[in-house]
Amino acid sequence: MRKEPFVICPSCHGQGPLSESLTAQSNQNVIFTCAHCHATIKNIETSKGKESSHALRYGYFFSALIIRLL
Secondary structure, eight states, X not given: OOOOEEEEOTTTOOEEEHHHHEEEOTTXXXXXXXXXXXXXXXXXXXXXXXXXXXXXXXXXXXXXXXXEEO
């Protein structure tokens, strides 16, 4: 049985499933939304979205998202 990856919010430290926390954008970046405190981090750079200039501003937030298997 596969375990669902969980994401820990950098603002409130609440946990939520990866599939419910990240939303894909048309520019290949993602948006993080916390299910608990509703904090939002936009334009998180992915390996396919490196050309996004806005992602560089928010890149340090992505490193604050801790993804782990529970």
